[in-house]
Amino acid sequence: MQADQAWDWEPGARTVLEDATACAAPHEWTEEPEASPDGERLAAVANLGDGRFTVCVNAEPWETDFEKAWYLRFSPDGRLTAVTMEDGMWTVSVDGESWEESFDFAWGTTFSADGGVIAACIQSEGTYGMIVDGTPWETLHENANNFRLAADGLHTAAAVQVKSLGQADIATFQQGIFSVAVDGEPWDAIFVNCFDPAIEQKTGRAAATIRRSLYDYSVAVDGKAWDAAYDCAWGPVFHPGNGQVLAPVRKKGLWGMAGDAGFVWNPAFIQCHHPQFSADGATLAAIVAPSFGKFTVAVNAAPWSATFPVVTDLRVSPDGRTVAAQASNDNAAFRVLVNGSVWPGVYDMAYGPVICPATGQVAVRVEKDGRQAFVLGGKAHPETFDRAFNPIFSPDGAKVLLRGISGKAYKRIVAPVSAFTG
Amino acid sequence: MTTTIADRRIEDAGLEAGIARLTPEKIQKTIQAVLAGEGGARLKTYVETCVRCGMCAQACHYYMSHKDPSYAPVAKVRQTMWEILKHKGLVSPEFIHQCAQIAYTECNLCRRCMHYCPLGIDTAYIMSFVRRICHKLGVTPQYIQDTAHSHSATMNQMWVKDDEWIDTLKWQEDEARDEMPSLRIPLEVEGADFMYSVIAPEPKFRTQLIYQAAFIFNQAGVNWTMPATPGWDNSNMAMFTGDMEIMGRIEMAHFATAQRLRVKRIVMGECGHAFRAIYDVANRWLGWGMHPVPVVHSIEFFWELLNSGKIQMAKKYPGPVTIHDPCNVIRGRGLMDKLREVVHAICDGVVEMTPNREHNYCCCAGGGVINCGPPFKNVRIVGNSIKAEQLKATGVKTCIAPCHNCHGGLDDIIHKYGLGMELKFLGDIIYECMEKKGAS
Numbered sequence: 001m002q003a004d005q006a007w008d009w010e011p012g013a014r015t016v017l018e019d020a021t022a023c024a025a026p027h028e029w030t031e032e033p034e035a036s037p038d039g040e041r042l043a044a045v046a047n048l049g050d051g052r053f054t055v056c057v058n059a060e061p062w063e064t065d066f067e068k069a070w071y072l073r074f075s076p077d078g079r080l081t082a083v084t085m086e087d088g089m090w091t092v093s094v095d096g097e098s099w100e101e102s103f104d105f106a107w108g109t110t111f112s113a114d115g116g117v118i119a120a121c122i123q124s125e126g127t128y129g130m131i132v133d134g135t136p137w138e139t140l141h142e143n144a145n146n147f148r149l150a151a152d153g154l155h156t157a158a159a160v161q162v163k164s165l166g167q168a169d170i171a172t173f174q175q176g177i178f179s180v181a182v183d184g185e186p187w188d189a190i191f192v193n194c195f196d197p198a199i200e201q202k203t204g205r206a207a208a209t210i211r212r213s214l215y216d217y218s219v220a221v222d223g224k225a226w227d228a229a230y231d232c233a234w235g236p237v238f239h240p241g242n243g244q245v246l247a248p249v250r251k252k253g254l255w256g257m258a259g260d261a262g263f264v265w266n267p268a269f270i271q272c273h274h275p276q277f278s279a280d281g282a283t284l285a286a287i288v289a290p291s292f293g294k295f296t297v298a299v300n301a302a303p304w305s306a307t308f309p310v311v312t313d314l315r316v317s318p319d320g321r322t323v324a325a326q327a328s329n330d331n332a333a334f335r336v337l338v339n340g341s342v343w344p345g346v347y348d349m350a351y352g353p354v355i356c357p358a359t360g361q362v363a364v365r366v367e368k369d370g371r372q373a374f375v376l377g378g379k380a381h382p383e384t385f386d387r388a389f390n391p392i393f394s395p396d397g398a399k400v401l402l403r404g405i406s407g408k409a410y411k412r413i414v415a416p417v418s419a420f421t422g
Numbered sequence: 423m424t425t426t427i428a429d430r431r432i433e434d435a436g437l438e439a440g441i442a443r444l445t446p447e448k449i450q451k452t453i454q455a456v457l458a459g460e461g462g463a464r465l466k467t468y469v470e471t472c473v474r475c476g477m478c479a480q481a482c483h484y485y486m487s488h489k490d491p492s493y494a495p496v497a498k499v500r501q502t503m504w505e506i507l508k509h510k511g512l513v514s515p516e517f518i519h520q521c522a523q524i525a526y527t528e529c530n531l532c533r534r535c536m537h538y539c540p541l542g543i544d545t546a547y548i549m550s551f552v553r554r555i556c557h558k559l560g561v562t563p564q565y566i567q568d569t570a571h572s573h574s575a576t577m578n579q580m581w582v583k584d585d586e587w588i589d590t591l592k593w594q595e596d597e598a599r600d601e602m603p604s605l606r607i608p609l610e611v612e613g614a615d616f617m618y619s620v621i622a623p624e625p626k627f628r629t630q631l632i633y634q635a636a637f638i639f640n641q642a643g644v645n646w647t648m649p650a651t652p653g654w655d656n657s658n659m660a661m662f663t664g665d666m667e668i669m670g671r672i673e674m675a676h677f678a679t680a681q682r683l684r685v686k687r688i689v690m691g692e693c694g695h696a697f698r699a700i701y702d703v704a705n706r707w708l709g710w711g712m713h714p715v716p717v718v719h720s721i722e723f724f725w726e727l728l729n730s731g732k733i734q735m736a737k738k739y740p741g742p743v744t745i746h747d748p749c750n751v752i753r754g755r756g757l758m759d760k761l762r763e764v765v766h767a768i769c770d771g772v773v774e775m776t777p778n779r780e781h782n783y784c785c786c787a788g789g790g791v792i793n794c795g796p797p798f799k800n801v802r803i804v805g806n807s808i809k810a811e812q813l814k815a816t817g818v819k820t821c822i823a824p825c826h827n828c829h830g831g832l833d834d835i836i837h838k839y840g841l842g843m844e845l846k847f848l849g850d851i852i853y854e855c856m857e858k859k860g861a862s
Contacts, residue, residue, distance in 0.1 A: 029604065032611050051599075068592065070609065071650070105585035107650065123585045145576065145584050145652065161575075168568040168795075170436055178575065193574050195671070211574070214665065215558065232667040250667075252459060271709035273674075293711030310714040312681050331686065331715045349613070349684055367613075387613070 001076055002114065002357070005395050007038040009414055013383070017042050017410040022059035030056060034072045035389040035403040036080070039412035042405075043080050045069050055082050055096070062096035069093070071107065077115030083107055092120050092131070099134040106131070110149045117153025129184055130156045137184030144181070146208075150199035157182045157206045159194040180208045180220070187223030194220075196235025200243060207236040207245045219247045219260075226260045234273045241281035248272040248286060257286065257301070265301040272298070278320030285323045287311050297325050297337065304340035311337070313352035322360035324353035336375070338362050343378040354390055359397035361417065365390050374402050374415075380422030381415050424491050427501055427520040427528075434797045437522055440561030441515035449518060452558050453511030465551055468543045469507065472496065478545065481538035483783045484528055486808040493805070495535040495545040498524050502552045522561045525552040527798040528805065531662070531789035532749040537780060546789075550664070557664030565795025569659035572622075574668045577675050578655035580622035588650050590625040594632045598640075602860045605640045607632075610683065611647035616718070617680045618648050620691040621657035621826055628826075631691065634853040638724075641860060642732035646689070653679030656690050658699035662790030666707055673704035680715045687716040689723045692847045694750035694825035695788055702754060719751050721824050724848050725760040728767050736857040741771025743846070744816040746832065747782035748825035756780075765822055768851050773816045783809050785823070787831025802831065803838045810839035824848050 016039065021030045023046040033044040043057045054065040055072060057080060068085040075081060084093045089102035092109055105123040119132045127140035130147055141160040148157045163177040176190040180197050182204060193211040200206070207221045217233040218226045236247035249258045249267075256267035257275060265272070271289035278284075288298040294307035297314060308327035315324045327335045327342075334350040336343040349367040356363070363376040371384040374391050385404030392401040394414075402413040457465075479485045479494035491497055502521045506513060531546035539545075556562055562570075569579045576582060582590075588609070595607040608614065618639070624631050639646050648654065653675040660668035677700075680688050690696060697719050705713045727733045745765050751757045758779040765772055775782070786806035791798065813821060813836070821836075821843050823829055829845050836843045 031606075032608070105589060107585055107588055121584065123583070128583070128585075143575075143583055168565055170564055170567045170571060171439065173568075173571045173575075214560070217667070232670070289709040292709060295709070309711055312714075328714070330712065331681075349686070351612075351684060 001037055001354075001390070001392050003392050003395050003401065004038065007401070008040075009394050009399055011399060011414045011416050013411055013413040015409050016040060016412050017058055019059070019408045020044075020405045020410040021408065023056040023061060024059050025054065025056070025061040031070075031072075033405070033410070034074055034080075035410070036074050036078050037076060037392060038078060039401055039403045041080070042410045043072055043074070045072055045082065055080065055093075062093075064093070064096055064098070066093075071109060073109050073111075075111045075115035075118055076113065079115065079118070081109050081118060083109060083120070092118065094118060099131070101131070101134065101136060103131075103136075108147060110147070112149060112153025113151040114153075117149065119149040119156055121147045128160070129181070130158060132156055137181070139181070139184040139186075141181065141186070146195060146197055148197050148199055150201055150204070152201040154202065155183055155199050155204035155206075157197040157199050159197060159208065160186055162186050162190060174214065180206055180223070182206045187220070189220060189223040189225065191220065191225075198236050198238055198245075200238040201240070203243070205238070205243065207238065209233045209235055209247060217249065219245060221245050221260070228258065228260075228262060230258070237275050237277060239281045240277055240279055246275060246284070248275060255288070257284070265298070269298070271295070274314050276314055276316045278316050279318035280320060283316060283320030283323070285314060285316050287314050287325065295327070297323060297340075299323050304337070306337065306340065306342055308335065313350075315353050315355050317355045317360050318357050319360070322355050322362065324355055324362045326350045326353060326364070334366065336362070336364050336378070343375070345375060345378060345380070351390060354393070356393035356397040358393070358395065361393070361397060363391040363393065363400055372404060374400065374420070376400060376417060376420040379420040381420050382422060383411075383413060385411075426492055427524055431519070432523060432527075432797055432801070434563050434794075436562050436564035436567050437519050440522070440559065441519045443560060444515040444518060446512055446514055449513055449515065449559060450511040453506060453513075453555055456555050456558055457511070460554065461551065464547065468548055469503065471541050472499070472543055473541065475540065478535040478539050478543075481535035483534075483786055483808050484805040486783075487805050493528065495529075498529055499545060499548050503548050506552075506555070518556065518559055518561050521552050522556040522563070525549045525556060526563050526566065527791055527794050527801055529789065530749070530784045530786055530791050532784035533753050534749070534781070534784060537753070553662070554664035554666065562663050563794040563798065566659055566663055566790050566793040569793050570663045570665050570668060573658070573660050573672050577652035577672060578622040579657045579659050580626045582622050582625055582655075584652060587625055587654060590629060591632065591648060591650075594629055594636060598633050598636055601862060602637060602640060602858070603862055604860060605636060607636045608647045609650045613684045614647035615645040615685065616647075616687050616689045617683055617685040618646055618689050618691070619654055619656040619676065621693045621696055622655045623826060624691060631847065631849060634849045635691065637853055638727070638733060638849065638856065641856065641858060642727050644727075644732065647683060647685065649679045649683060651679060656688075656696040656700055657693065658696060658704060659790055659793055661699045661703055662695070662793070669699065669704045670707045673700060674708060676700065677705070677714050685715070687718055689718045690720060692720045692824040692826065692849060694748035694754075695790075695827060698750040698754050719755065719757060719824075720848060721751060721757045721761050721764060724852060725764050728764060733852065734857045735768055735852075735855050737855050739769040739851045739855050741769050741820070742773045742818040743769045743771065743820040743822055744773050744775045744813070744818045745778070746775070746785065746821055746823040746828055747779055748823065748828050749782075749784050749788055751825070752782065753780050761824065764848060768848070768855060769822070773818050775812050775816050777812075783812055785809065785825075785828040785831030786835070787827040788825075792827055792830045799834065803834050806831070806835055807839070810835050810841060813841055813843060814839070819843050820846060822846050822848060822851070
């Protein structure tokens with residue numbers, strides 16, 4: 001989430017809404033609230049009774065109500081979206097205005113990194129694709145999944161079924177019925193499976209993990225498959241500088257990282273997934289298991305020394321100088337890991353580290369004994385909440401926007417970095 | 423009477439097409455690669471320590487039903503893995519057909535025999551290894567292979583498309599609101615106490631189970647959610663075909679979904695094999711020592727709800743009833759006591775079947791056997807006449823089985839042998855007999 005300088009960054013706490021469940025319209029209940037990125041609005045779906053729903057923003061209902069409304073999400077630029085249904089047809093509503101076209105089903109709203117582009121998945125008369133800012137793909141497919149919107153919002157992609165399949169027709173399936181569609185148009189190449197497409201910003205090149213047979217995993221870029229075959233593979237990533245595609249792959253029981261010319265990280269890990277580049281491509285990090293049951297993060301193939309039963313939520317700063325993740329044991333005893341060091345705090349839950357793009361500082365929303373709080377650099381802010389939202393750094397990194405609900409009140413707090421002392 | 427697998431050969435499109443592509447040389451090359459890469463100390467230990475005592479025979483429902491020694495667990499190993507090892511993998515395509523027929527359709531991987539083996543040999547592991555070889559050779563029964571394909575393409579076993587899943591949940595929520603107007607099936611709620619996961623047959627044709635679970639959870643006032651993305655299906659037929667790579671991908675999606683939602687744990691519907699995949703097998707293939715998010719079967723969760731007083735029974739289900747112990751959550755997790763405590767709390771008159779608990783006979787559907795489809799239906803029904811005898815001896819007309827596969831297998835047996843019994847999930851009875859304070 002990129003903060004905006006125009007937001008109110010004056011340090012201090014402000015109650016935005018006295019009652020987070022309030023709705024000015026007569027209603028039966030309100031659902032789980034979402035906070036706007038700038039913290040100024042709290043929104044929730046409200047059941048109006050008689051099977052009607054609307055969305056309340058700071059307790060004020062949208063002018064329109066619907067047969068159904070759900071999946072309330074703020075875009076990074078602050079627009080509020082909901083998936084809505086009227087007369088049995090579904091679409092996306094943005095700030096109360098529904099997209100003109102509606103479909104037999106719509107779901108999975110997603111955003112470009114700056115929020116300027118909004119996309120969703122659609123099904124129309126049994127065919128599948130995506131819709132971008134209200135405009136559906138021209139070509140829909142018998143099935144589609146693994147939907148993606150490029151970070152710059154210029155292109156979309158999905159794994160699509162391009163050949164029909166009869167019931168229990170295992171022969172046709174193994175000949176290949178899947179491809180990857182970019183902006184709706186499928187590659188010429190067809191594979192047994194296509195998984196986890198990735199889209200390169202600006203160019204719209206797409207890469208995906210493929211199965212050429214039940215046993216032969218590889219990666220295809222713009223429909224052209226690598227020669228090499230692997231025993232298994234996870235989703236690929238594009239090098240943001242030179243466009244090279246890399247993916248975690250498995251060979252003879254061990255995982256490494258490969259490109260089209262072979263391994264760039266030797267297959268030395270029991271597991272390797274979720275690779276992520278820094279913006280300049282100089283740093284490549286991934287979650288790895290150097291030995292069975294022991295997970296950590298590897299940066300440019302070198303694993304950190306501290307290992308844990310589980311590691312998730314890998315983040316890499318744009319300059320690559322900060323790599324963060326979180327660790328847990330049996331989904332408890334959450335720890336925060338930054339550049340190989342382990343913060344002293346142990347939490348009941350952590351919600352993924354947030355790295356300040358300007359300074360590399362790390363903040364995390366955590367939960368302990370039923371209360372949510374914020375920790376920066378290992379030190380906690382004194383305010384705790386029943387429910388909170390992820391922290392957002394100010395553009396210069398000197399302050400952190402904290403948003404949360406305590407009791408009934410929804411609060412917005414601008415906390416200087418120095419306020420994290422616990 | 424003693425037969426051989428050759429005497430009972432069954433044609434299956436997947437098996438026939440598979441062996442048609444093979445030569446002994448291709449077979450040997452593949453088998454040697456699998457043995458070298460995956461046949462470690464566990465396989466070697468089991469093969470070398472078996473003393474051929476035959477005590478496992480009476481553990482197997484196929485043997486007990488046919489009284490044919492060729493169905494004994496040790497005989498299944500003798501006819502498959504021992505021959506493979508003896509010939510260093512140089513075997514015929516027809517032999518591979520026989521291996522596949524035994525491993526996929528005459529063994530439920532139920533692990534009952536492990537309890538009867540004086541050395542604790544896990545024959546199910548050896549049969550799973552044979553299945554892995556068959557998968558690598560492309561010799562798998564058609565219908566179960568189709569489910570593995572579905573898993574790979576949709577992350578669920580019944581080709582349920584992304585929108586169909588959400589639409590079904592919305593539909594069941596609407597249906598249930600006729601009975602409880604405030605009811606919700608909360609989707610994608612970050613930080614809920616648990617993610618409820620089910621197997622694909624529930625949205626496909628057992629939607630009442632989703633309705634019932636939602637009703638029970640709403641009545642209990644618990645903080646729960648369901649995902650609106652792939653990763654919702656906890657079943658894993660790829661584990662049973664031997665496609666470990668797809669097995670791992672399914673479970674990665676399942677756990678990643680729970681982790682994304684930041685739930686405290688996963689509560690599973692009444693399914694046994696899914697528990698095995700998540701709790702024991704696929705998590706370890708992915709490199710985790712245990713599951714990364716705690717996994718709770720419905721038996722345990724209902725036990726918690728009843729013991730905490732979050733749900734209360736308005737009446738007890740009129741018995742007598744009997745209890746079928748599903749293999750994967752009883753032998754695999756030890757839930758036999760909690761299952762009984764739940765059943766006694768919700769039913770009058772519990773009649774134990776004999777044998778029971780960890781010694782109960784398998785339903786003969788699990789381990790992927792029922793998923794092998796119509797060609798093998800009769801095999802699993804005739805091969806479990808002992809189960810029919812066991813059920814009949816209880817003298818009761820209601821059998822509680824907290825497992826989907828068990829329902830499928832037992833239903834066929836009840837019809838074939840004219841037992842006149844009805845099958846119930848725990849959720850069926852709790853929903854029917856609980857106090858419904860929020861209902862209209």
